[in-house]
Amino acid sequence: METFDYPLADCASESGLLELWARSKDKICFEVTGNSGWLTMEIPAVYGIRGSATQTAQVDMTMGTEEKSYDVAKDSFTPVGESADEQGRDHMLVEIRTSR
Numbered sequence: 025m026e027t028f029d030y031p032l033a034d035c036a037s038e039s040g041l042l043e044l045w046a047r048s049k050d051k052i053c054f055e056v057t058g059n060s061g062w063l064t065m066e067i068p069a070v071y072g073i074r075g076s077a078t079q080t081a082q083v084d085m086t087m088g089t090e091e092k093s094y095d096v097a098k099d100s101f102t103p104v105g106e107s108a109d110e111q112g113r114d115h116m117l118v119e120i121r122t123s124r
Contacts, residue, residue: 040077
């Protein structure tokens with residue numbers, strides 16, 4: 025797999041960024057470059073993701089011992105975590121994988 029760069033970006037700086045919506049941090053944006061790759065982190069209470077303009081993504085989230093994966097289309101908002109959970113439980117984002 026190719027090395028992938030996910031620099032944090034100012035959400036107001038440009039369009040087409042990967043946007044994470046979290047109750048704990050509001051909105052977090054990344055500029056996604058390269059052909060494919062992954063980023064591991066822990067961001068609590070993520071409830072929505074808008075895919076970058078050029079990459080599809082898959083995100084892994086946890087809620088206690090449960091794990092859930094979501095597919096995120098290019099340039100499209102996807103409900104994840106509590107907004108996609110029937111019980112509205114908080115989920116922790118633990119990994120993002122992207123590809124062209």
